[in-house]
Amino acid sequence: MLMNFKKFKKIRETSAITHRLSALHSCSCSDYIGYNYFHELFFARIVAISHFFSSCSAKNRSHASDSASKSDILDDRKRYFSGIVESVSKEKSLDYNSNSWGGEKCNLVGFDESDGSEEAEVGKSEEDSDDEDFRVLSSFDRNRERSQASRRIEVDENDLRHPLVREISRLIDRRATWTPKLESELKRLLRSLKPSQLCAVLRVQSDERVALSFFYWADKQWRYRHDPVVYHEMLRILSKTKLCQGAKRVLRLMVKRKIELWPEDFGCVMVSFSRAGHVSKSLQVLNLMQRAGVELGSSVCNTAVNVLVEGKRLEKALRFSERMKVVGIEPNVVTYNCLVKGYCERNQVDDAIKLIEEMPQRGCDPDKVSYYTVMGILCKEKRIDELRGLMVKMLEESKLQPDQVTYNTLIHMLCKFGHGDEALEFLRESEERGFHIDKVGHTAVVNCFCQEGRMDSAKDIIEEMLLKGCSPDVVTYTAVLNGFCRVGMVDQAKKLLQQMYKHGCKPNCVSYTALLNGLCQGGNSSEAREMMNMSEGWWTPNSVTYSVILHGFRREGKLCEACDIVMEMIGKGFYPSPVDINLMIQSLCRVGRTEQARKLMEECLKKGCAVNVVNYTSVIHGFCQNDDLDSALSVFDDMYLNNKHPDAVTFTAVVDALGRKGRIDKATEMIKKMLHRGLLPTPVTYRSIIHHFCQHKRIDDLLKVMDKLLPRQSFKTAYNAIIEKLCCFGHLDEAYKLLGRVLKTASKIDADTCHILMRNFLKNDNPVGSYRVACRMFNRNLVPELKLCEEVSKKLISQQKLEEADKLMLRFVEHGHAPPKSRQAVLHSSNGSP
Template sequence: MALRLHLLGKKLTFEVRNQFHARPVSCNSATAFFSSWSSGNPNPNSHINPNLCFQCVDSDQLDDTENGYVRGKEMGVKNSGLLSSCDKRITPNFCLDSSDKGYVRVEEIGVKHSGLLSSCDNPSGDRREICNFDDPDEDGEYEEEEKVEGDEDDDLRVLNMFSKTQRENFRSVDGDEDELRHPLVKETCRLIDLRSGWTPKLESELRHLLRSLKPLQVCAVLHSQNDERAALEFFFWADRQWRYRHDPVVYYAMLEVLSKTKLCEGARRVLRLMLRRGIDCRPEAFGYVMISYSRGGNMVKSMRVMSLMQKAGVEPNLSVCNTAIHVLVKGNKLERALRFLNRMQIVGIEPNVVSYNCLIKGYCDMHQIDDAMHVIAEMPSKGCLPDKVSYYTVMGFLCKEKRVKEVRELMEKMLKDNKLFPDQVTYNTLIHMLSKHGYGDDAVEFLKEAEERGFLIDKVGYSAIIHSFCQEGRIDKAKELVREMLSKGCSPDVVTHTAVINGLCHVGEVDEARKLLQQMYKHGCRPNTVSYTAFLNGLCRSGKSSEAREMMNLSEEEWWTPNAITYSVVMHGLHREGELSEALDLVKEMVSKGFYPTAVEINLLIQSLCQEGRVDDAKKFMEECLQKGCAVNKVNFTSVIHGFCQKDDLDAALSLLDDMYLSNRRPDTVTYTAIINALGKNGRIEEATELIKKMLHKGLVPSAVTYRSVIHKFCQQGRVEDLLKLLEKMLSRQKCRTAYNQVIEKLCSFGNLDEAYKLLGKVLRTAARIDANTCHMLMQSYLSKGIPLLSYKVACRMFNRNLIPDLKLSEKVRKRLMLEGKADEADKLMLQFVERGCILPQHKQNVQS
C-alpha cells in the first residue's frame, strides 16, 4: 500500500513542459457525399438520420475552387486560427504532441519559450493531469491493431454484430447558434487568438474561463475555430486541466470538426481516448474517424476503423455502413463496395438512397455510365426510389464529357420514370457543372430554358457562366451577360465584377480592368481582396510590378487587406522584372504580416541570388526564413549548396551539408551529387570518395547524374582501379546498366585505350545496342591512333557475342589493315559479314578489290 501511494504521489508531482508542434496540414474542401452530414448535423450528440442524403451534388459539379473562384470566400489562405508554425516565440501553452504514441509527451526543453508554464511558475497553483499514451497497458492493443494487415473482407465481419434492437440515439441538442454568440464563448475565442502575445496571465484567464463553460459552450468554441488544428490543441489542453473533464458531447463535437479535415491521426486519438475512458461510443463516432482517414487518402486505415469498432463491441448502423461504402468507392474498390452492400442486406441492414448514390458515383468515376444507369433502374425493384442526386451525379459526368444531348434525355427520363420534376435546383446544378468544365454556351441555353419555365436564376448562376467566359478569354460575351443581368434587375455583385476584372487582365486589358474596379462603387459593391489581387496580377503580367507594389502600400487607405496570394503575385512580378531586392523586401514584409512563402517561392529567390553570385545573401535569406518558421526544405538547402559549389567555396558547401542534418532536413542524392561533382572538379578525389561512401551508408541511391559525375572525374585523372572499386559499392546499392559503358567511353575520350580494352568484357556480357555503340567508339579510337589491328580484335569480339559491327566502320578498318599488309585479317573481317548475311557472296570480290 505504501509503495502504491509513493508511486501515485510521484506521478502527480512532476513538472509539465509542453512543446508546441504546429504541423502544417492542408485541408481540402468538404467531400460532397458527406457535405450534408458535416454541415447539416452540427450537434455531435445527435444521431445521424440514415435517410438523410448527405451526398447532395458531387463536388466536381458545384465546387469551383480549382480556379480560385468561390462565392462568399476570399481568394487566399484562410487565417490559421490558433496554430502558427512560423514563429516559435509565440507558442501557446495548450499544446499537442504530434507523435502517434503519445497524448502528451513530457520533454525537457532547453530554452523556455515565452508563454510556456511549468508547475513551478503556475500562478494559480493548478496541477495538470496527463494521460500517458506510452503505457502499454492502456494502448498496446490498439497499436497492435495497426501493425497487422487485415484481409480484404475483414470489414465485413463487423456486420455480423448487427441486431435489429439498436440502442437509443443521443438526444438532440438545440441552441448551437445561440452558444456561438455567448459572451464566454467569444471571450475564450479571443484569448485563443491572442497567441502572438501569450503570457502566463492569459493562460490563467483561459483556465478560469474553461471552468465556467458548459459542455455545449465548449463545443461552440471548437466549432468556431478557423483552423481545426487549433480546435484539437485546445481540446487536449483543456482535457489536461485540473478539476475539468470533457463531457461526452465535447468528444463528438471534436470528432465532427476533425471529420471535415485530413487530421486523421488526431481523430483516431480522440476515439481511442473515448474507448479507454469508457465513454459511450455510437457508430457515428467511428464514422467521423473513417471520413477523416478517407479525406487523407488512406482507405486501408479508414476501413480498419471498423475492426476497432467490432473490437469495442459497437453495433453498426446504416449511417456507418454508408460511410464504409463511400470510403471504398473513393478508394477505387468498387467490387468490395458491392460485396459490402450485399452483406448489409444479408444481415438485415437495408440500403437506402445514399447507399446506392455512392455506388452510382463510383461507376461514374470509373466511366461506367451504363452500370450507373442500371443501378438507377434497379433501385425501385429493391424498395428504394432514386432521388434527384442520383440523376445529378450522372448528369455531372455527362456535362464533363460535354454530352449535353444525353443530359436532356436524362432529364426527361427522370420525369417519366420517377416523377422527379426539373426544378430550379436542377437548372442551377447543370449551369454550374457546365460552367465549371468550360461549356459556357451550353450553360446559357439551360439558363434561358429555366427562365422560360418561370425559374429565377440568381446572380450566382450568372456569375458562374461569366467566370467561364472570362477564363476562355471571351470578354465580350461576359460583358453582354452582365448587361443582360442589369436589364433583368439582377445586380452584379463583387464576385461577378471580380470575374470580369480577372478576365480583362487575362487578355491584357489592364486599363479597362482599372476602370471597372473604380466603377464597382457605383454599382453598390466595394472591391475586396480578391478583386484587388486579380487586378494586381494583371499589372504584374503587364510589366507594372512597381505600380502593383505601390497599390499594396495604399491598401489600408482603400480598406482592403493583402493576403498570401496578393504578396505572392507581386513577388513573382518583381522577380520577373529583375527587381530582386524589392522581391526580397516584400517577402520579409509578407512574413511579418503572418503570411509565409512556399518552398517553391523561396527557392526561386535563392536561385536568382545564386545566379547573381550573391550566395552568402541567399544563405542568409534562407536562414531568416527558417528562423521565422517558413517551409524551408531540402531543395532550398541544395540550391544554396549548389551556389557555393559554383563559386568553388566547398568548405561552405560542406558546412551547410552538416547544417541540413542539424535542422532535420535530410539531404538527398541531388545534394550529395552537387558536392561530389565540385570536389572532383577541384581534384579532391579522396574527399569525393568518402562522401560517396557516406551517401551510400545513409541509404541513398546514386542517380545517373552521380554515376556520370564520378566516372568523368576519376577517368580524367586516370584512376581506373579506384573507380572500379567505388563502382562496385555503388552498383551494389543501385544497378546502373550503362556504368561500364560510360567508363569505356570516357577512357576513350581521354585516350586511355588500354584500360578501356580491359573493361570490354564487362560490356559484352549482354548484346545490346548501347554495347555496340561503345565498341564502335573504341574501334574508332584505335583507328584514330593508327592501330587498326586492335579495332579488328574489338570487331571479332563483337561477332563472338552475336553483335554485328557497323559495316562502314568495318570497311575503314579493312582498308587500314590492307595498307599495313594484313590482308588475312581484312578478309576474315569481311568474311564474317558474309557468313551472317550482311554482305552477299557475289559482292565479296568487289569488296576485297
Template sequence: MYLKEGRSLLLKVQKPSVPFVLSTNPIFDFQGPHHEQNEPGTPSVEESQVIDRLRNEKDSLVALDFFKSVANSASFKHTPSTYGLMIEKLGRIGEIDGVQYLLQHMKLEGIRCSEDVFVSVIKSYSVAGAAKQALKMFYRIGEFGCSPTVRIYNHLLDALLSEDSFHSITPTYGNMKKDGLEPNVYTYNILLKALCKNNSLGGAHRLLEEMSNKGCEPDNASYTTIVSFLCKYGKINEARDLVSYFIPTVPVYNALINGYCRAGRMREALELLGEMAERRISPNVITYSSILNGLSDTGNIYLSLAILGKMFAHGCNPNTHTFTSLIKGLSSKGRFGEAFDVLCRMQNDGILPNEVTYNTLMHGLCLSGNMKEAVFVLDKMEKNGCIPNVRSFSILIDGFAKSGDLVGASEVWNKMISIGCCPNVVAYTCMIDVLCRNSMFNQAYNIVETMASNKCFPSTITFNVFIKGLCDKGRVDWAVELFDEMEKYGCVPNVITYNEMLDGLFKANKSSRAFELVSDMEDRGIKFNLVTYNTIIHGLCLYSKFVVAEKLFGRMVIQGVEPDAFTLNMSLYAYAKRGKVESATRLLQSFRCFGLYPDIVSYTSLISGLSEHVDLEVATTYVDRMVTEGILPNICLWNFLVRIFVSKVGYLGAVGHMDAVLAST
C-alpha cells in the first residue's frame, strides 16, 4: 500500500499577452466582390458596420484582430464609439493591457474619453483583480479628456470594495466630496457594504444618518445590507427593531430569516414567514431554502417536508440549495433511503445536484459509518458529470480515518491525485489522522514535510491531530518534540493542543512537564476551557495534590466555566480524600444546581471519604440514599465496604454491618 505523491499548488496557465502590432492584418471585406472601388481618401466602411461587427463577435480577441485590421487600412478611422465598444469587450475578460493600449491610442488621436468608456476602464481593472491600478488610472483621468463623475466614482469605490481595500475607500470618498460631487444612493450602498465588511456598526449607523440628512433615502439594498450585517454578528434583535421602522421587502425578510435560522431561532423565522403572508409579500426560493436549511440543522424533518409542500403549493419551484438542505436534514437523522430519493427527484425534475449536494450526502453517510454507500455516491457523482472537489475526497478520507481503515483512505487519496485534484490542508490532515490511528507515525511525519515542501503549510489543527495520535498510542516523547516544532511551521499551539499534551503527559506520569505546560498556557494568555480544567484536576488528583485541585475547582467556578459531571466527581473525590467530608457533601447536593445528578462515581467517592474519616454509620446512610435514587452499588464499592468494615470493626462486626446494609438494599 502506498500513497501517490500530491502537489499542493497547481501551475497557473498564464494568458499570453495580446500582441498590438498594427501592421499585417488582413482587411475584412464588407462591400462584397462586385462593389465599386471608392475614390482615394474616401472611407469605404461605415461606422455602423464596424460597430455591428464588433458587437456581434463573441470572441473578444477575434474582435480585436478586426479592430486592428480596420485601423491599419485606409478604409475607416476609429471613432469614440468603436473605441468605447472595443474597450468594453476587452474589459469584460480583464485584458487590461489591451485597454491601456487603446486608451493611449485615443489620447494620441485626440479622441476624448467619455464617462461610459472610463467606466468600462474601471470595470476592466475590477475584473482583473487590480483595484489599485484602477485607482492610479483614475488619478490620470484628466489626461484622457474626461472629468470625474459620481458614476465613475461609484464604480471605482465598488472595485476597491471587491478587493477589501478599505484603507483606500475613505480617502476616495473624501476626494469625491472635494470635487463637489454629491453621493447618490448607489454610493452610500457601497460605503455601507464597506463599513459592514470592516465590522464598523457605528460607522454604518452614522452613514445612514448622513443619507437622511442629505435627503437621500435608504433603498432596499441599503436596508438589506444593514440587516444582513446585524444578523451576521448576532445582533438579530437589533435588526428586527430596525425592520419595524420601514416596510421590508423580500430581500430584507430573507436576510432577517437567515439570521434567525443561523441562530437556531426557528420559531421566530417561521413567524416572519407568516408575517410575509399577512402583508401579501410572496416568499421566494431563497426564503424557503433558508428555512428548510435551518429546520434541517435543528433536525426537524417533518416540518421541513411541510415547508417544502407549502413551497410547491405557492408555485415556488425549489432549486439545488433547497434540495441540498433537505438531504442534509434527512442524512442527519439517518434517513438515507429518503435522501437518495430526493437526489433522484432532483435529477428527474431537471435540477442538477452540485458538489455541495453530493458532499452533503457523503458527509452524512461517513458520519454514520456507511463508507460503502459514501463511495457509491462519489462514483454516482462522477457518472453524472459532477467533478469531485478536494472537499469530496477529504470527507471520504476522514470517514475512513474515523474507522481506522487505512486501505480505504489510501484508495481515495490515490484516486484524488490520479484525477489531478490537489490535496489541501484538510485532506493532508485527514490522511495524517488515519496514519496515526494505524501507528504509522513516520509516514505521518513525512506528510507534514511534504506539505511544507509543496507550500501547503500544516495548520494548528494538523498538529493537534498528530499530537493526539501520538499521545493515544503512548508516544508522548515524540508528541513533545512535535509540539516544540510547531513554531518552525508557523503554527501556534491553541487550547486544544495544550489539552492533548496535558492528557498525554499525565497519563505517562510526566507531571513535571505537564505543570510546565500549564504555566506556559498562563504566560501566553490562553484561557482554560472545561477540558483543560478537567484534565488538570484529574492529573492533580492522580498525584494526590488535592489542595491545589480544590483551589483550581474554585477558580474554574469564579471564571464562569460551568463544570460537568467529571469535574464535580473529581472535585468530590479530592474533598473526600482529604477528609473534608462536609465540603464533599455540600458539593454532592449542588450537583442539581448545574443540571446534573450524582452517579455511582459520586457516591463511591463520598462513601469512601466518610468511611475513612468520619463514621461507618454515616457512610451506610449514603448507601441507602443511592439505592433509593436507583443507583445500585457495583462490585468495587461492595469490596471497599467489606474491607473497611473488617479493618474498623473486625470480621464478626463486619458481617453484622453488611447484613444491615444488604437488608436495606
C-alpha cells in the first residue's frame, strides 16, 4: 500500500515537471522556431515522456531506490533539453535561401552565377553559347514518360466576388494608412480564407507588386502557411511582369517549404526573366529544373523557344528545337508557331511559309494560328495576292477551310494597318461565301474609313448595315462621330448624336467626349463646357472628358477657366495626370502668372494628385524666366520637404538662373550638390556653366568645375567650347592664355581649338595673334589650315608685318608644305615679276 502511494506521488511529480517543461517549451518555440517547428518538437516531447514513464514503471517493478529514480529523472530532463537545443540550433541554421530539395541539394543561387552582361554574351562564339544554353537538354532522361497536360489554377467567379475577398482587397488598398487594429483585422481574415479565395485576392490586385508584397506578408504570419496552390498562382501572376527577382524568391520559398514543383512553375520564372530582358538567365532555369528532378516536357521547351524568339534570337531558337528531338521531345504545333512568329517578326515571310509547308513532313500539321501569323505580316505589307495564295494553300494542303473567324481576322488586321478598301473586299467575299460578318467587323471597316477622313464611305457602310439588319451599336456610331469631329464637321456630329437616339442607341461617355473634343478643337470650349454641365441624367463625364475641356480652355488662353476645371475635376474625384498639370503650369508661366502656377501645383498636391519632379521643374523654370530667383530657390527647397528629389534638369534650370544673376559661387555650390547626389549633367548643363563662367572671366573656377564634371577623355571637347565661348565674349587674351596653359600641360587638344582662336583674332583685326597661335601649332606638330593661313598672311602683309609673314612661310616649308599663295605673290611682285 505504501509502495503504491510512493509510486503515485512520483508520477505526480513527474507530471508537474512535464507541465512546466511544456509551458517553457511552448514559449521558446513560439518565439524562436515558429508554429510548424513547435509541433514537431511537441510530438518529440510526448515520445520522450512516454519513454520516461515506461522506464519509471520498469524501475518501480524492480524496486529501484528513490535516489536512482531521481537521477534517472534528471538524466531524462538533461537529454530532453539537449534534444530541444539541438533541434533549435538545426532550425536556426536553416537559412531563408537554403536549397535542400527532398534531400538533394539544389543550388538556386545559380541564377546569379556566371551572370555576366548581355553584351558579354553577344560577344561569345555561337557554338560555345549554344553548348552552354542547350547542354541541359542532354541531361534529361530520354526514356521517361512525359505528361503533356498543362496544369492551371482555376479561380471561380464566385471567389472573385466573395465578400471576404472584397474586404481583404479593401484593407490592402488602405495599406498606406494601416494601424495595428487594421493589421490585426487582416490577420484574422487571412486565416478564414480558402486557398482559392486567397488566389482571387492576389489576382484582383491591379499592381502585381502589391500582390507580391501581400504574399510575403501573409507567409510571415504566425500559425499560417500558404497552400501550394497559392505559390503556383503567384508565379503565374509574376510571369506577366518583369519582377523576375520576385519570381526567383517565390521559387526559393517553394523549395524551402518542400512544395511540389510543376514544370509550369519554371516556365513562369523563365517568362518573367525574359520580360525583364535577361534571356540568358531565363534559359538557366532549365538547369534548375534538371537539378530539382522535375520532368522536362514540351510545354517548358515551348516556353524556352518563345523566350528566344521574343529575345530576337531566332537562330538559337531553331537550334533549340532541333536539340529537343535529340532528347526525345518532339516539337509540336506550338513550337513551330513560335518559330513562324520569329520569322514574321524579321519580315522573312518566305521562310515562314516554307516552314509551314515542311511541318507535315516533320510529323506536325499546321493549324490556323500558323497561317494567321503569316497573314498578319502580309496584311501589314498590303501583299493581297500572296495573302489569297496562302488562303488557297491553307485549304488545299492543310485541309483548313477558311471560316468566319478567318475573315474576321483578316478584316481586323487589314483595318489595323489602314487598308480599308482591301478589308471591304474581304468583307464582300465572306458574305458571298455565306459567312455573316457581325457588327464588330463592320465597325472595324467604318473606323478605318473615319481615320482616313473618308466619311462618305463610312456612312455608306452604316446604311448597308441597317439594310442587312445588322444594327450599328454605340461603338460604330462613336467611330463615325469622332470622324466627323476630326474633319471639322461638328454640326454633322451633332445631328448624328440625335439620330443615335432615334435608332435606339444611347450615346455613352465616349460618344459625348468625342463631340466635346471636336468643339474644343474648333475653339468652342465654352459651348463644350455648357454641354458637359447639362450632362446630368444623360451621361456621366469622366477624367478624359474633363481633360479635353481643360486643354481646350488652355489652348484658347482662358487659363482661369482651365484652373476652375482642374478644381472641379478634383472635387468630382477625378485627378488630373502629371502631364495635364504640367501643361497648365507651362501655360501659366508663359504668360507670366508663375505664382498662380505655384498655387495650382500646391493645391493639387494637397488634394492628393500625382505631382512629380517635372511639375516642380516647370514652376522653377517659370520663376527663373521671370528673374524671381528667390521664389525659384524656395520651390527648390520645398521639393525635399515633399519627398520630390530634383533631377539634372532641375539643377540645370537653377544653375542657369544663378549664372544670369552673376552668382557664380552659388552656382558652383549647386553643381557640387548635384554631383554629390550622383546626378550626371546634361549637355545643356555644360553649355550653361561654360557660358556664365566665361562671361564673368572665372576661368580658373570653370576649369576646376569641369575637372569634376568631365572624364579626362572629354576635356578636348570642353576646351574647344570654353575657348570658343571666350572668343564670343571678346575675351581673346584669356582664351590665348588658356591655350598656352593647355599646351604646356601636354593635354590632348586638336587643331580645331586653335583654328577657332585664329579666326576670332582675325575678326578683331589682330593677325599677329593668329600668327602666334599658328606658331604654337607648329611647335606641337600641328599644321594649320592652308586657307586660314593665307588669310592671316594677307592681313600681316596689309599691316606691313612682313617678317611675321616670312616666318609663317618658312614654317610651312619646314613641314613639307607649300607656302601660302599670298606671300608668293608678294615676293614675285617685289622681284619685279610680271
